[in-house]
Amino acid sequence: MSAIIRMEGVSFSYNSDDPQQTQALQGVSLSIEPGEFVAIVGRNGSGKSTLAKHINAILTPTSGEVWVDGISTKDTDSVFAIRQIAGMVFQNPDNQIVATIVEEDVAFGPENLGIPSDEIRRRIDEALSLVRMSDYALHPPHLLSGGQKQRVAIAGVLAMHPKILILDESTAMLDPLGRQEVMETALRLNRERGMTVVLITHHMDEAVRAERVIVLDRGRVVLDGSTREVFSQVDLLRQLGLDVPQVTSLAQLLREQGLNLQPDVLTVGEMVEQLCQLL
Amino acid sequence: MSILKNVTIGQYYPGDSVVHRLDPRTKLVLSFAFIIVLFLVNGFLPYLWLAALVMVVAQIARVPLKIMLRGLSPLKFIIALTFLLHLFTTRGGTVLWQLGFLRIESNGLAQGAFLAFRLILLVVATSLLTLTTSPIALTDGLERILSPGARFGLPAHELAMMMTIALRFIPTLIEEADKIMRAQLARGADFESGGLIKRAKSLLPLLVPLFVSAFRRADELAMAMEARAYRGGKHRTRLKVLKYTAKDFWAYFLAALAFGIAYFLGRWV
Ligand SMILES: Nc1ncnc2c1ncn2[C@@H]1O[C@H](COP(=O)(O)OP(=O)(O)OP(=O)(O)O)[C@@H](O)[C@H]1O
Ligand SMILES: [Mg+2]
Numbered sequence: 001m002s003a004i005i006r007m008e009g010v011s012f013s014y015n016s017d018d019p020q021q022t023q024a025l026q027g028v029s030l031s032i033e034p035g036e037f038v039a040i041v042g043r044n045g046s047g048k049s050t051l052a053k054h055i056n057a058i059l060t061p062t063s064g065e066v067w068v069d070g071i072s073t074k075d076t077d078s079v080f081a082i083r084q085i086a087g088m089v090f091q092n093p094d095n096q097i098v099a100t101i102v103e104e105d106v107a108f109g110p111e112n113l114g115i116p117s118d119e120i121r122r123r124i125d126e127a128l129s130l131v132r133m134s135d136y137a138l139h140p141p142h143l144l145s146g147g148q149k150q151r152v153a154i155a156g157v158l159a160m161h162p163k164i165l166i167l168d169e170s171t172a173m174l175d176p177l178g179r180q181e182v183m184e185t186a187l188r189l190n191r192e193r194g195m196t197v198v199l200i201t202h203h204m205d206e207a208v209r210a211e212r213v214i215v216l217d218r219g220r221v222v223l224d225g226s227t228r229e230v231f232s233q234v235d236l237l238r239q240l241g242l243d244v245p246q247v248t249s250l251a252q253l254l255r256e257q258g259l260n261l262q263p264d265v266l267t268v269g270e271m272v273e274q275l276c277q278l279l
Numbered sequence: 280m281s282i283l284k285n286v287t288i289g290q291y292y293p294g295d296s297v298v299h300r301l302d303p304r305t306k307l308v309l310s311f312a313f314i315i316v317l318f319l320v321n322g323f324l325p326y327l328w329l330a331a332l333v334m335v336v337a338q339i340a341r342v343p344l345k346i347m348l349r350g351l352s353p354l355k356f357i358i359a360l361t362f363l364l365h366l367f368t369t370r371g372g373t374v375l376w377q378l379g380f381l382r383i384e385s386n387g388l389a390q391g392a393f394l395a396f397r398l399i400l401l402v403v404a405t406s407l408l409t410l411t412t413s414p415i416a417l418t419d420g421l422e423r424i425l426s427p428g429a430r431f432g433l434p435a436h437e438l439a440m441m442m443t444i445a446l447r448f449i450p451t452l453i454e455e456a457d458k459i460m461r462a463q464l465a466r467g468a469d470f471e472s473g474g475l476i477k478r479a480k481s482l483l484p485l486l487v488p489l490f491v492s493a494f495r496r497a498d499e500l501a502m503a504m505e506a507r508a509y510r511g512g513k514h515r516t517r518l519k520v521l522k523y524t525a526k527d528f529w530a531y532f533l534a535a536l537a538f539g540i541a542y543f544l545g546r547w548v
Binding site for chain 2: 056058080083084087088090092094095096097098099100101103104107108109110111112113114115116117120121124140141142156157160
């Protein structure tokens with residue numbers, strides 16, 4: 001069992017007294033390997049956040065089971081071990097920073113884990129340099145930009161030495177520059193550190209940068225495959241109320257106009273290449 | 280330009296003096312002891328001695344007098360009231376001044392001046408504490424001082440965590456209040472004219488959204504703290520471990536000496 005995240009028939013309903021009520025997750029099964037960069041997309045209310053909260057044992061399944069690095073989230077003694085392995089960054093940067101100084105905030109997770117003080121110090125320096133925020137160690141967080149705050153939040157998670165980084169719409173409240181900063185940080189951690197990244201997003205231009213995309217709809221997994229496979233299903237995605245990447249959508253329009261383009265163009269670079277071949 | 284820009288919290292005056300570098304516990308304990316001494320001893324002479332003491336510490340901390348006295352301005356009304364109340368009501372000694380039923384007697388003057396002096400010393404000494412200790416150090420110190428009480432059910436860690444979170448969110452909430460206020464000003468709201476009741480009423484549309492958002496923030500923050508393996512004060516370590524050093528022992532020693540002298544001055548002189 002090498003998967004770092006494994007879900008088997010996971011169903012979850014927020015109101016357990018009333019099982020007939022629509023479930024936020026319905027029989028979700030999936031497995032994610034160490035080092036994968038997975039994007040999860042789906043329209044509002046499709047269950048993305050609910051799924052994410054199952055990975056770090058904030059929620060436990062009503063039925064089915066979740067294993068994180070081989071530990072079942074049902075095992076109540078391992079809750080804190082799981083939260084150390086799977087770190088989560090939320091949407092609103094203002095509502096997840098606890099302390100009044102950047103480095104104190106980064107220290108919060110390790111402090112909760114009972115790490116000795118000099119080791120916490122080392123981890124802060126390491127985490128802040130990984131997100132390129134070392135210069136701001138002594139700043140009050142409320143004076144930082146949105147992108148910087150989110151990078152501090154990521155550092156706060158990294159200082160716990162997790163194996164999985166979950167970003168639940170962590171770019172949603174940021175301007176394009178801030179989004180870029182956060183995306184670059186996540187990609188770099190995945191490439192250079194082999195961190196498993198689960199990226200939840202509404203921006204298809206971000207999802208395109210993952211290796212694999214999982215599409216949720218009404219609590220079910222409807223598509224799960226390589227980014228190219230998933231985004232070539234333009235019509236299905238549209239039907240599910242999702243955008244497709246701008247380039248893919250342009251390629252489809254051009255195909256309708258009779259141009260001989262591949263259906264799975266994802267990036268501007270690929271588009272340029274294909275157009276050049278046509279000329 | 281921000282409407283609420285003048286609101287500041289804490290009044291830390293950063294520096295690198297010995298006073299700044301004392302352990303926050305030392306400063307908390309000694310400030311508290313100072314207040315007790317202030318209430319234990321009577322007489323102008325010991326008070327002059329204590330005032331001199333505060334001035335010397337402020338000198339060492341290199342906190343300008345102007346900044347020290349700034350802490351008094353919100354309380355000047357109360358201090359004046361204390362003075363006037365005692366001036367006109369305390370009886371005894373010779374009559375100094377009389378007009379109709381208003382009369383000032385010498386004991387009243389002495390008592391009024393003395394109590395005003397006490398209040399001023401109280402405020403100046405506690406502002407010296409907050410001027411030379413950062414809010415984080417203060418909460419850390421408080422948590423450590425109170426932590427023996429945890430065995431008897433005193434929520435030391437929780438109190439400190441509440442203070443930290445309050446300090447963290449006050450600027451955020453001020454910013455938000457500012458935004459809401461401006462949005463409503465743009466729609467013709469008026470926060471500044473009218474009587475007290477009218478102004479209080481005009482604040483209602485500000486407070487309601489502010490409260491709603493504060494609750495949402497609290498909810499999300501609790502979730503984020505849980506996700507970072509927070510489980511209260513148990514098993515928790517700290518980045519900054521408080522440690523007493525030689526200067527703290529000197530501070531305790533000198534303070535004990537100074538307080539002893541104050542007591543002696545009040546008793547026998
Ligand atoms: N705390 C809650 N209590 C009750 N129902 C909830 C709660 N949180 C979410 N739900 C419901 O569960 C379903 C899935 O919600 P979830 O937040 O997982 O969706 P999402 O895909 O993250 O949506 P979004 O894109 O808006 O963040 C929705 O129908 C939602 O109304
Ligand atoms: Mg969500």
